[in-house]
Amino acid sequence: LLIRSVGTDGDRLPHTGMMSGTEAGDPVPSAALSSPDADNLMLMFGRQAPVRVRLDLDVGFDGEATSHNVVGEFDGSENLDQRILLGAHLDSWDLGTGAVDDGAGVALVLAAAKLNADLETRPRHPVRVVLYANEEQGVYGGKAYAKLHEADLANHLVGAESDLGADRIYRFKSLVLPGAEAVIELLATHLKKLGIERELAEPAGGGADVGQMRKLGLPVIDLDQDAVRYFDLHHTANDTLDKVNPRNLQQNLAAWATLVYVTANSTVEFGPVAPTE
Numbered sequence: 525l526l527i528r529s530v531g532t533d534g535d536r537l538p539h540t541g542m543m544s545g546t547e548a549g550d551p552v553p554s555a556a557l558s559s560p561d562a563d564n565l566m567l568m569f570g571r572q573a574p575v576r577v578r579l580d581l582d583v584g585f586d587g588e589a590t591s592h593n594v595v596g597e598f599d600g601s602e603n604l605d606q607r608i609l610l611g612a613h614l615d616s617w618d619l620g621t622g623a624v625d626d627g628a629g630v631a632l633v634l635a636a637a638k639l640n641a642d643l644e645t646r647p648r649h650p651v652r653v654v655l656y657a658n659e660e661q662g663v664y665g666g667k668a669y670a671k672l673h674e675a676d677l678a679n680h681l682v683g684a685e686s687d688l689g690a691d692r693i694y695r696f697k698s699l700v701l702p703g704a705e706a707v708i709e710l711l712a713t714h715l716k717k718l719g720i721e722r723e724l725a726e727p728a729g730g731g732a733d734v735g736q737m738r739k740l741g742l743p744v745i746d747l748d749q750d751a752v753r754y755f756d757l758h759h760t761a762n763d764t765l766d767k768v769n770p771r772n773l774q775q776n777l778a779a780w781a782t783l784v785y786v787t788a789n790s791t792v793e794f795g796p797v798a799p800t801e
């Protein structure tokens with residue numbers, strides 16, 4: 525199978541992805557052509573002459589291996605059982621360096637936790653950062669964490685994930701019990717100063733990895749990033765650190781630090797919310 529790259533860029537570096545097996549059988553060896561090269565191929569087809577494409581693909585699969593979620597936590601000032609869960613993923617697609625997907629997310633959740641840990645008085649609740657393993661090939665780390673902590677759901681207060689690049693946050697969404705509304709409103713007041721609007725029309729989803737806990741009933745908050753540039757870079761050889769705009773990253777981090785500060789100092793129950801598929 526040869527497809528036109530589904531990225532949004534005009535570069536000759538194709539956006540790549542994964543082919544899954546279907547009920548009909550094994551996955552088909554697949555490749556993506558960059559948009560300019562796909563256009564060129566279409567022009568060649570228009571000449572009414574035979575077109576030959578030669579593909580040299582490495583589609584070897586060496587079997588499953590073990591990798592690990594990396595988990596860190598700091599205690600809250602009141603040493604409560606319920607922790608804030610912050611997530612991002614450690615792995616990246618092979619072509620780029622993973623600066624945007626998801627190195628930026630890893631940096632954001634770690635920095636947001638550190639800014640709160642370094643306060644003179646730490647927040648009431650503990651804050652846990654989970655850097656998930658192997659999100660890209662099927663959310664393996666997120667699923668493993670949810671399986672391991674299913675019985676431990678009540679010890680998680682609220683969750684959030686960063687996995688859509690390094691640009692500005694423009695809105696946020698929540699999925700919490702009505703009793704937590706005052707805290708969400710307080711968060712909205714602070715985030716508004718960063719130019720971030722509250723979205724009421726849709727509930728938060730929790731992201732690919734943290735969303736696995738949301739399915740079990742974990743309340744979640746989404747800080748939604750401007751992703752206009754994201755699919756120019758995502759899963760391409762162009763996913764490198766020079767694409768990260770420091771000013772946008774600062775605004776993003778300010779939003780994350782605020783989210784942690786407000787939720788980890790709260791005195792309400794955010795969940796559990798209704799489990800979903």
Ligand SMILES: [Zn+2]
Nearest residue numbers: 613625626687
């Ligand atoms: Zn990602």
